[in-house]
Amino acid sequence: MSKCQNFLRQFRDAESQQLKKLTANQFMEVWNNYDSDGNGYIEGTELDGFLREFVASVNSVDVGPEAVSDSMLAELKECFMEAYDDNQDGKIDIRELAQLLPMEQNFLLLFRFDNPLDSSVEFMKIWREYDKDNSGYIEADELKSFLRDLLREAKKINEVSEDKLIEYTDTILQVFDANKDGKLQLSEMAKLLPVKENFLCRQGASKLTKEDIERVFALYDRDNNGTIENEELGGFLKDLLELAKKDYDAQDLSDFRESIMRGCDFNQDGKINKKELTMILLALAKANEEEEAMGM
Numbered sequence: 001m002s003k004c005q006n007f008l009r010q011f012r013d014a015e016s017q018q019l020k021k022l023t024a025n026q027f028m029e030v031w032n033n034y035d036s037d038g039n040g041y042i043e044g045t046e047l048d049g050f051l052r053e054f055v056a057s058v059n060s061v062d063v064g065p066e067a068v069s070d071s072m073l074a075e076l077k078e079c080f081m082e083a084y085d086d087n088q089d090g091k092i093d094i095r096e097l098a099q100l101l102p103m104e105q106n107f108l109l110l111f112r113f114d115n116p117l118d119s120s121v122e123f124m125k126i127w128r129e130y131d132k133d134n135s136g137y138i139e140a141d142e143l144k145s146f147l148r149d150l151l152r153e154a155k156k157i158n159e160v161s162e163d164k165l166i167e168y169t170d171t172i173l174q175v176f177d178a179n180k181d182g183k184l185q186l187s188e189m190a191k192l193l194p195v196k197e198n199f200l201c202r203q204g205a206s207k208l209t210k211e212d213i214e215r216v217f218a219l220y221d222r223d224n225n226g227t228i229e230n231e232e233l234g235g236f237l238k239d240l241l242e243l244a245k246k247d248y249d250a251q252d253l254s255d256f257r258e259s260i261m262r263g264c265d266f267n268q269d270g271k272i273n274k275k276e277l278t279m280i281l282l283a284l285a286k287a288n289e290e291e292e293a294m295g296m
Contacts, residue, residue, distance in 0.1 A: 136250030
């Protein structure tokens with residue numbers, strides 16, 4: 001393909017010039033073409049190139065990206081990032097691109113844009129269910145099983161052949177397997193299955209009130225039995241770990257759990273009660289306060 005050719009034009013309808021619905025494989029072709037350094041983001045000159053070609057591809061004749069002036073690009077980028085850069089980090093990740101490009105409806109469904117999980121407790125329950133061999137990873141066959149169940153839940157499974165399901169599984173792995181080890185670790189699965197919010201991010205450096213503690217405890221004590229345990233504890237520790245670490249696996253969570261419980265599980269029952277949670281939240285608020293003071 002010569003340099004003057006516009007990569008996106010092949011995906012536009014010759015008559016209407018509208019973008020056609022992309023298959024999972026075509027979506028990955030687009031992503032890999034513009035994420036040229038393979039770092040998981042379209043940013044900087046990559047983003048400029050994508051936006052120039054996105055606009056220029058509307059022309060039925062092959063014009064180069066230079067057809068889009070710098071002033072037009074700056075205006076376009078501002079509007080584009082306002083609309084699609086959900087986390088406002090100044091770059092486009094693969095989930096954000098998936099909201100921009102038209103895709104097969106059943107593949108788009110797997111990104112769960114309209115249906116984030118309520119909490120990390122729910123995430124940990126799903127993790128335990130699909131990590132069937134307790135390896136600490138979601139491997140390809142386990143991921144395929146998870147995607148099949150998602151499609152079944154949406155009453156779409158009859159529309160998806162086994163070959164198409166394998167294509168979806170391979171593509172989702174390519175998208176979310178950041179370290180390219182052929183399986184999903186905890187933090188990678190957490191990007192595929194995002195939660196509405198990390199409740200602990202709300203806990204700023206302001207004085208911790210009794211109401212704050214009650215609220216956080218209720219968020220994790222889902223069965224209202226007076227302790228945070230099992231998947232509730234896993235969800236709480238996942239949220240806590242994410243405040244300090246972006247990339248983590250099941251071993252990191254296990255080590256973190258051991259460290260936290262050694263320092264805070266005073267009655268050594270393997271659970272967290274309200275008093276123990278108070279100690280953890282006080283330590284978190286103090287750490288936030290010190291961090292903010294240093295940043296001033």
